[in-house]
Amino acid sequence: MQADVVKDADVVVVGAGAAGLSAASALGNAGLSVTLLEARDRIGGRIFTLLDPKLCVPIELGAEFIHGRPPETWDLLERRQVQISEVDGDNWCVEEGRIGPCDFFSNVDKILQKMKTSARKSDQSFAEFLRDYSSKLKHTPELQRAKRWSTGYVTGFNAADPALVGVNWLVQGMRAEEQIEGDRAFRAEHGYTDLIEIFQHRLQDGGVAVRKNTVVESIQWRPGRVEITANCPNGIARLAAPRVLVTVPLGVLQARVDDKGAIRFIPELPTNKQDAIRNIEMGKVIRVTLRFRERFWEDLPKFREKNSQTMDGMSFLFSHDDWFPTWWTAAPAKLPLLVGWAPFHCAARLSGRSESFVIEQSIETLHRLLGVSTQELDTLLEHAYFHDWQSDAFSRGAYSYGKVGHGGAQRTLAAPVENTLFFAGEATDVGGHNGTVHGAIASGRRAAAEIAHAARVTLGSTSATA
Ligand SMILES: Cc1cc2nc3c(=O)[nH]c(=O)nc-3n(C[C@H](O)[C@H](O)[C@H](O)COP(=O)(O)OP(=O)(O)OC[C@H]3O[C@@H](n4cnc5c(N)ncnc54)[C@H](O)[C@@H]3O)c2cc1C
Structure with a gap:
């Protein structure tokens, strides 16, 4: 050479x-x-943004949300007059086979706030904290639920192993987020x-x-x-x-x-x-973005009671699914796009697998969560976007x-x-x-x-x- x-x-x-x-x-x-x-x-x-040729909208393979109002990002975008819009919509949850609107964050927040006040000099893992915390309480179904959702939050949002991630690190992150309205999320106009x-x-x-x-x-x-x-x-x-x-x-x-x-x-x-x-x-995540022919979830859930809420305004869908537990839409924009998020052990199982395997698992997850047949979903699916960050030699996670x-x-x-x-x-x-x-x-x-x-x-x- x-x-x-x-x-x-x-x-x-x-x-x-x-x-x-x-x-x-x-x-x-x-x-x-x-x-x-x-x-x-x-x-x-x-940061890896593609343009969907049919919808002419950005498709993110990596980072998508601006978490809160961090000046590092906002100042640059605002100086160039880039339009920034807030993520808005309803949260839905699937629990024990039942789907419905839910207040996901208040479930999780109780435990996270407790973690914040109990953070101390000698660190402990999130799994240890949860064990200590629940050992002092009556074992009610509500406690079980809150523990499960908060574990899902830590694995989902931080892509972290609950047995490895430090409470002190999580609390530092929570405090930092509070400074920038981190409970809000935004997107730039072109991603x-x-x-x-x-x-x-x-x-x-x-x-x-x-x-x-x-x-x-x-x-x-x-x-x-x-x-x-x-x-x-x-x-x-x-x-x-x-x-x-x-x-x-x-x-x-x-x-x-x-x-x-x-x-x-x-x-x-x-x-x-x-x-x-x-x-x-290094946390692991696999995300897929699925473009469908139409927003088929608008009229879901199936067999709902008359006049009850539909999923039309859905932003996030949370579940305990073993493959793609979290999903979101482009809300408030009404686009026929669904993003599936597989963190931690779900990502470990999907990393290094073929694109067709990953897409198939995402479709099967939607079938389990929404009750729509895989056949119907396959017919509705027009295109899928995906990048394996774990197998990418230049990110490795x-x-x-x-x-x-x-x-x-x-x-x-x-x-x-x-x-x-x-x-x-x-x-x-x-x-x-x-x-x-x-x-x-x-x-x-x-x-x-x-x-x-x-x-x-x-x-x-x-x-x-x-
Ligand atoms: C799926 C996913 C979703 C995410 N979602 C969000 C989100 O919604 N909001 C958010 O704020 N953040 C999100 N993030 C995190 C965010 O993308 C990263 O924290 C941030 O982009 C990292 O920037 P960086 O410069 O530290 O690293 P990188 O962006 O990884 O940059 C490092 C660069 O080094 C290059 N490189 C590697 N090895 C070599 C080498 N040997 N020689 C030369 N160059 C090399 C790489 O190619 C790369 O370009 C997400 C990340 C992923 C993977």
Whole structure:
């Protein structure tokens, strides 16, 4: 293979997801020369918006909702006058074969609020908390229900294993959400692609050199100098810079060095950084978006009492199904789309399976939940969208969560090494916003500030050697 000689930059940023895009554009606009390396043939990372050609609406394969009103996302969108609309509609639940409107969140909230007040210094897992909590109470069917729904919430929303996820991490997330009205959810007019376009403009304004299809394989480093080796379509590229910002997902940092996408650090990362990488967990999710010929659920449920509520205004449908427990519509928009969400062990069972298997399981789930025959659903189904984030070598999971007893791991992961290796990405957020787009943007901004600070100190020597 031929060696591709690339001009040195002040900073090389690895990964063009929300974190890398926000950091690279901030640094470029601050006057540093920045090269952004991205393994895939597109930017955005776990933001991946397609356009449905029939309905002309965005289809999200990754992030879809803006959780609350985080300034990191809202300020960028509002400055470009992107229309943002709130998710609105009825919640429905399926329980013991019965379907009906429900107040899902008040069921869950009682237990989560209890968890918040009982959070203490010595951490415990959510499963341990639930055990302790219910051991002090009378075992009523209501308690059983609340426990089941709250477990479903933690596995569904956080994509987390209840036996592994730390209560302290969950509570930090709840407190952070309260600051941004996190109980509300929004969508941008054209989906998250609106945000990516904004970043694209900012990269151009900052003169950032973007290299797609460039898989970073190794980072050789010593204080003040990194040499990066990357695989690109026309051979091996080598880049040198005084500092690098690594924004690849936690799953990629956890991969074995010979796995596709993995990055070999030479010398290895400090032990505390390696421990932090092990002590944060990557949650799993499989989501499908199904486009039907019509909104067949409008007249459901079947056999309902006269004048009782239909599912016409449904936003979310919650269940304990083993394959796709949660579903939602495009509400308030009336579109013939249903999104199925399979987190944690459901995702583990679906990951690595064929697209047809995943779609079939989603249709069978709808049959179980709604009572519509699979034959009818198959006839109504026009198109299905799906991406397996677990099998994708450049994500290796959906998003991160904090493991019990490892409260400081995100901060350790985020910390720069010798003012030379810098780290960002949703897993490095320390403000309680892991697993979100705004958390990723915030981490990119934090890392950009660290690099700008370091660059001011070393700028003289950088220009002298350039
Ligand atoms: C199914 C799903 C649904 C979600 N829903 C929501 C939601 O509704 N709302 C929300 O706020 N968040 C949601 N999230 C989470 C959100 O998408 C992420 O937290 C956020 O996008 C992560 O951004 P990032 O920059 O940290 O990582 P990424 O977006 O993963 O960016 C990292 C980049 O690094 C690149 N890369 C990896 N390895 C290499 C390598 N060796 N060399 C070069 N480049 C490499 C990757 O290709 C990628 O582009 C969802 C995620 C998933 C998977």
